[in-house]
Amino acid sequence: MRGFVHSIETMGLVDGPGTRTVFFLQGCPLRCAYCHNPDTQKRMGGEELTPEQVLHIVERYRPYYGEEGGVTFSGGEPLLQGEFLAASLQILKREGYNTCVDTSGYGDPRYYPAILPHVDTLLLDVKAFDSAAFAQLTTVNGFDTYLAFLNSLEENGFQGQIWVRHVMVPGLTDSEEFMRQLVELIRPIWARVDRIEILPYHTAGVKKYERLGIPYRLEGVEPMDKGRAKELEIYANKVFAESLRAQRQAQAEQKQEQPRREAAASELEKSALLSVLRGLPLFADLAEEDVEDILKLVTLADIKEGEYVFKTGDPPEFMYLIYQGQMKIFINTLDGEEQIFYIYRDGDFVGGLNLLVETPYRYIGQALTDCKVVVISKAAFDKYFYDSPVVLRSVLVKSFERIRWAEELIQRLATSNASMKTAGLLLKLAKRIGVETAEGIRLELSMSREELGNFSGLRRETITRKLGEFKELGYIDLLGSKVIVIKDLEALESYVL
Ligand code: SF4
Structure with a gap:
């Protein structure tokens, strides 16, 4: 033929x-x-x-x-x-x-x-x-x-x-x-x-x-x-x-008319609970002398950009509280791609649930920028935090946020096209690291295009192309490879559910 x-x-x-x-x-x-x-x-x-x-x-x-x-x-x-x-x-x-x-x-x-x-x-x-x-x-x-x-x-x-x-x-x-x-x-x-x-x-x-x-x-x-x-x-x-x-x-x-009404009620309770918990720092209900004791048991680690904090399979021996900097949490998928789940920054912690339920780390934690991380050993956790309702609640809230995040990610990967994924990613970053300026919302990125793609479920070339298109459409401005300025937030929001 x-x-x-x-x-x-x-x-x-x-x-x-x-x-x-x-x-x-x-x-x-x-x-x-x-x-x-x-x-x-x-x-x-x-x-x-x-x-x-x-x-x-x-x-x-x-x-x-x-x-x-x-x-x-x-x-x-x-x-x-x-x-x-x-x-x-x-x-x-x-x-x-x-x-x-x-x-x-x-x-x-x-x-x-x-x-x-x-x-x-x-x-x-x-x-x-x-x-x-x-x-x-x-x-x-x-x-x-x-x-x-x-x-x-x-x-x-x-x-x-x-x-x-x-x-x-x-x-x-x-x-x-x-x-x-x-x-x-x-x-x-x-x-x-x-x-x-x-x-x-x-x-x-x-x-x-x-x-x-x-x-x-x-x-x-x-x-x-x-x-x-x-x-x-x-x-x-x-x-x-x-x-x-x-x-x-x-x-x-x-599709969800009936279950949604039920969900709406429990959403309300959950968000009320969340807003209370958010106001409580991890150490809040510890006695003054305990805090002094803990200072002897925890270490403040300086982690350089690109260094690993923990890897898949690491035993549950430490939890990590980010004091300064940014860390990405990800897995390597079977086809060799990196799938980023979260970007954590000042005040976020990871590993509390692993210590509580004594399961090894399933993900990889790697510093995106130079970080200062408070490393809390299992011994310190068991002695001072295990019985603390504040800590348990904080761990619970973090876990809840992660479940929501994972659900959103699954939905984004399954149902969105490249424009929606890119817009969703920019909105997420705007919320997380955006700074309001006269020109628009400025995002100072610690991630490469490849990592941005991995975060949003897109290939590097696709995210680069999409950012170029959004720039042409006047939604964003690209200043070098590390700064994005969101100029039309509404336009981006119109892509996302
Ligand atoms: S423009 Fe395209 S569709 Fe139209 S006649 Fe030419 S080849 Fe055919």
Whole structure:
């Protein structure tokens, strides 16, 4: 089996995440008025390749793909060559490549179940928001076909993320009202949409039409103003994030209507208990002379950035109270990734529960900055703290906070897309280490991009890309690699439940 390949771009940077090899396939029936690749519209032509040859080509470029990059099929309309596309994707996935398909949703549905489960990112073109506009912009009455594609992604096994793309032509869809229509149109796929991109219409392809002797239907239309397109892109992403949040909230409420009422009552009790406990420092109910005795039994350790405080399997011999600095608590997952659970700082403690129930440490504690840590031995703990209601309550509260945190983390990892995870992480950091300044909430980070990714369940390249996008959207500012300034807290909050 062979596919017709118009051309190959070996190091593409705009057709999906990271660096990618892009195969532009022949054939597209839509004939969009602004198409800048009219030479790809013919069904046949170009080079004929087998899926095995596709694999052979991309093997050469594998070292450049990094964590996020991979292979993209674009066009033309790649779904038109369904059989070839399905076979190529299956081979690529078997070999561990990240895959991406750039489509207008106009292909042969018979092949969708063989194609869609093997696509990591769908670059989904949204041409128009109603039937008439679709027919006018393309040359076919294909709006219903497009909607059917949107609605069938899930049932055809698509599990990836979607980047929605819309080419904005001045005078056609360049208004906030149209951006709201765009968001509404993609409602069936909201859960999978990672970002909305507005591509300003340009006239770079006009010359090709002259060369091919095809009349250009947008003759005289000026290129779209890039600044205005960016404004509307920011607006569309905001509307989308708010709509998605409202939808998730409504779904969560509907699902848990009964248990939620019960939970609300106990939440109230718990938060009242928490607010009382928070006011009590760990040593508060110890007698003055006991404190003096304890001073002989505890040590103040200076721990340098990067040093381990405890490791998985360490026996429950000490608990640690952070006096100054920051510590991360994490595990190494089976696939070698680091999963950070908590970042602890001044006043936080860890290990109390281990001493109480005498179980070894399950996680790893490592200093993120130079730290001063009070090390309390089991002997001191047993003698002075074991019977202290204040300490027991503090341990209980910490454990409760950790359970909540873990629950949130599981939910975040399971149900959020990359934007939500990144926004959630920034909000968490804002609460924890944010400092209000005239420019916004300043976050002085002690973590690298990789550690930020590990904290939020994202890869380093994804978190870097997401931070770049948030910067472009005006939500944050990046000052070097260690400082983030949150400029639009509301916008970030709109991503998070
Ligand atoms: S869908 Fe893409 S390739 Fe097809 S005509 Fe439109 S712009 Fe050109």
